[in-house]
Amino acid sequence: MKFGGTSMAGTERIRRVANIVRAQAARGDEVAVVVSAMAGETDRLVNFCREANPLYDPAEYDVVVASGEQVTSGLLALTLQAMGCKARSWLGWQVPIRSDDAHAKARIEEIDAPALVASMQAGEIAVIPGFQGISPAGRVTTLGRGGSDTSAVAVAAALKADRCDIYTDVDGVYTTDPRIVAKARKLKNVTYEEMLELASVGSKVLQTRSVSLAMKEKVRVQVLSSFIEEGAPPADSLPGTMIVSDEEVEGTDMERQLITGIAADKNEAKITLTRVPDRPGAVANIFGPLADASINVDMIIQNIAKDKGETDVTFTVPKSDLLRTQTMLEERKEQIGFYRLISDDKVAKISVVGVGMRSHAGVASTMFKALADRGINVDAISTSEIKISVLIDEDETELAVRVLHTAYGLDAVETAA
Amino acid sequence: MKFGGTSMAGTERIRRVANIVRAQAARGDEVAVVVSAMAGETDRLVNFCREANPLYDPAEYDVVVASGEQVTSGLLALTLQAMGCKARSWLGWQVPIRSDDAHAKARIEEIDAPALVASMQAGEIAVIPGFQGISPAGRVTTLGRGGSDTSAVAVAAALKADRCDIYTDVDGVYTTDPRIVAKARKLKNVTYEEMLELASVGSKVLQTRSVSLAMKEKVRVQVLSSFIEEGAPPADSLPGTMIVSDEEVEGTDMERQLITGIAADKNEAKITLTRVPDRPGAVANIFGPLADASINVDMIIQNIAKDKGETDVTFTVPKSDLLRTQTMLEERKEQIGFYRLISDDKVAKISVVGVGMRSHAGVASTMFKALADRGINVDAISTSEIKISVLIDEDETELAVRVLHTAYGLDAVETAA
Structure with a gap:
């Protein structure tokens, strides 16, 4: 079971978490709990580090922020004990959760679980701080922001857990953002790959790394809400969304929709370079320097070459990198040989995601037709095996999501009770 | 070097501490620094524990409060690095600082220093969190409130340090409280035993345990102020008070005063039981139950037996235990057989302390004469080898301290520059 910072923010909320954990343990399950820091605490600690040393040593940063x-792990253990449960905390170095030595963005390499397993078999609930590990040199490491989800999946894998329940401030994964589409439906299950695509296009329910790890280690992850009512049924009535393998979905859910979900991402900006010479190497001149500067270019379209061997090149970068990208390209204007740089940060990327796409034709044409029918102009398109993304005007985001949600038959149907 | 919570409270103060540390290291000294938590932080964490579980498990309490x-150890290391010093933090389990498993009040048993020494010899300033250790079972322990002084002395002993400098919010040990006596003088040195007696009578510059440990391990401890001016001379010009052995004092300080200091303690209350039967076992009936209840009885006077085999018994207990003591004694009134219980919490204990007392007669008579000359009534007396304490009316505390300070020749003499 994993609980995030909002769930751990203060004594009262920790008590709610302890109640959920106790209910699970009361069913006879062996339970390990991974916890985040209290909401706001990591920011406070990071700030101290920045004030102390703007170019901070990540090894010492880790000592500070891992606290x-x-x-919260000590406090949850204490709260469980106050409720009569046996519980103890296991710090990263005590488990131990072995990571590499890439401080502040470490990767878990191995979890030696025998002591932990023995304690759990003796009836103790294990409470483990997320986000932290120990380096080969025996120093404290952290996994980077949001790393607690990854800790939870790694611990579940090491324990060969039946399930990894990740409690969040949403109650599952939806077909789309319920704040945009009132008829969005909570999914009973979603595959690892779909979850990865949804995460990469702005549906940040889980940290991407944790989903990749779950896929690799075949950990069944359930996303569910920590804000359930006191006395609600325990988690194995599965009120959330299960993240599982393709096979499991195909085996159990014949009625599954072609498209699993629709996501919108407003964090991209569009850049067009006009009249770029249409010759070998021109594109490398544009994207090579951006890659060197770790600027993540997403969608790329090269328009049909016009007269005189010139072409327009359009692509997207994260909004936060737009200024830096513009500066770099203007500095290389002569070398690249473009005529004008046009940028637009009022764009949105709309993606439809679903493993069903692999075996069904016509998914893309449904998308283009639905958008065209409502007069929504598509600026760029990119596809993967289980995802189609289009770039549109930001003002049309909500309209596009609603139109596609209906077009793919995802709208919830009100049923008479 | 050890810095307390006031010195570590926030980025700016940590920078001041780092400046002091850097100046010391710049002299070519190998330096280890022991730090407290930011002022107020331990209270905040203790509060969380109490809220989580009023009868908290001290092992989990330790996990929480040791953070x-x-x-602060990570932040000081970062701040030193920002100033161009090589520095790293060493958590209790990393050194390791091995303690027993008496969680929340653990005692340090052994410090394995080779890795620490190697790092310091390689030019790294070691920053060590005070107050924490690791139990034989590999769990986090803490040493009890104020334990950071003890950590500092223990680390100094393990490193065979030339000196343990404890930076506080006073600039040394004085002949008496300078707020009471303007002519109080800062002592150049004081012996371990004197320091222990001064600590036990209310002069709380250092935690008593740390002084005992320093005496046992022969660590030279210097008390000095962390609020020195930027650019002030580094610590080995010895601006504070050195705490050293008897031998060292006798060898180096021929001009030493007979009496080292005068302390006042207003935390005691006086209880008199009248007309207690003067027979064997009567006193045991009084003090046995108090000892069982961990009530610390200090001064005891049994007045000269009166007619009919009865006697008055007077003693002191901490003010915080007065009510509990009264209740216990009234419950046993028949058994003990006293007539009346008279309590007085408006008393003060005045103590004169000095190793010179051992070899000089007349110290006590000077005290009694000086007090009598000013009409100050003495209610009770207790003595140790290097201390004489008297109990007086609380209102006369300041007067008594001033009178004795003068009587023993401790007043500072203004000298022309």
Whole structure:
């Protein structure tokens, strides 16, 4: 079971978490709990580090910021004990959760679970701070922001857990953002790959790394809400969304929709370079320097070459990198040989995601037709095996999501009770 | 070097501490620094524990409260690095600082220093969180409130340090409280035993345990102020008070005063039981139950037996235990057989302390004469080898301290520059 910072923010909320954990343990399950720091605490600690040393040593940064989860793991153990449960905390170095030595963005390499397993078999609930590990040199490491989801999946894998329940402030994965489409439906299950695509296009329910790890280690992950009512049924009535393998979905869910979900991402900006010479190497001149600067270019379209061997090149970068990208390209204007740089940060990327796409034709044409019928102009298109994304005007985001949600038959149907 | 919570409270103050540390290291000294949590932080964490579980498991309490020093040790290392010093933090389990398993009040058993020494010899300043250790079972322990002084002395002993400099919010040990006596003088040195007696009578510059440990391990401890001016001379010009052995004092300080200091303690209350039967076992009936209840009885006077085999018994207990003591004694009134219980919490204990007392007669008579000359009534007396304490009316505390300070020749003499 994993609980995030909002769930751990203060004594009262920790008590709610402890109640959920106790209910699970009361069913006879062996339970390990991974916790985040109290909401806001990591930011406070990061700020101290920045004030102390703007170019901070990540090894010492880790010593400071890992303390937030240390506090909540001790407090949850204490709260469980107050309810009569046997419980103890296991810090990263105590488990141990072995990571590499890439401080502040470490990767878990191995979890030696025998002591932990023995304690759990003796009836103790294990409380483990997320986000932290120990390096080969025996120093404290952290996994990077949001790393607690990854800790939870890694611990579940090491324990060969039946399930990894990730409690969040949403109650599952939806067909789309319910704040945009009132008829959005909660999914009973979603595949790892779909979850990865949804995460990469702005549906940040889980950290991407944790989903990749779950896929690799075949950990069954359930996303569910920590804000359930006291006395609600325990988690194995599966009120959330299960993230599982393709096979499991295909085996159990014959009625599954072709498209699983629709996501909108407003964090991209569009850049067009006009009249770029249409010759070998021109494109490398544009994207090579951006790659060197770790600017993540997403969609790329090269328009049909016009007269005189010139072409327009359009692509997207994260909005936060737009200024830096513009500066770099203007500095290389002569070398690249473009005529004008046009940028637009009022764009949105709309994606339809679903493993069903692999075996069905016509998914893309449904999308283009639905958008065209409502007069929504598509600026760029990119596809993967289980995803189609289009770039549109930002003002049309909500309209596009609603139109596609209906077009793919995802709208919830009100049923008479 | 050890810095307390006031010195570590926030980025700016940590920068001041780092400046002091850097100046010391710049002299070519190998330096280890022991730090407390930011002022107020330990209270905040203790509060969380109490809220989570009023009868908290001390092992989990330790996990939570030890995080305060973890944060400041990382931040001091970062701040030193920002100034161009090589520095790293060493958590209790990393050194390791091995303690027993008496969680929340653990005692340090052994410090394995080779890795620490190697790092310091390689030019790294070691920053060590005070107050924490690791139990034989590999769990986090803390040493009890104020334990960082003890950590500092223990680390100094393990490193065979030339000196343990404890930076506080006073600039040394004085002949008496300078707020009471303007002519109080800062002592150049004081012996371990004197320091212990001064600590036990209310002069709380250092935690008593740390002084005992320093005496046992022969660590030279210097008390000095962390609020020195930027650019002030580094610590080995010895601006504070050195705490050293008897031999060292006798060898180096021929001009030493007979009496080292005068302390006042207003935390005691006086109880008199009248007309207690003067027979064997009567006193045991009084003090046995108090000892069982961990009530610390200090001064005891049994007045000269009166007619009919009865006697008055007077003693002191901490003010905080007065009510509890009264209740216990009234419950046993028949058994003990006293007539009346008279309590007085408006008393003060005045103590004169000095190793010179051992070899000089007349110290006590000077005290009694000086007090009598000013009409100050003495209610009770207790003595140790290097201390004489008297109990007086609380209203006369300041007067008594001033009178004795003068009587023993401790007043500072203004000298022309």
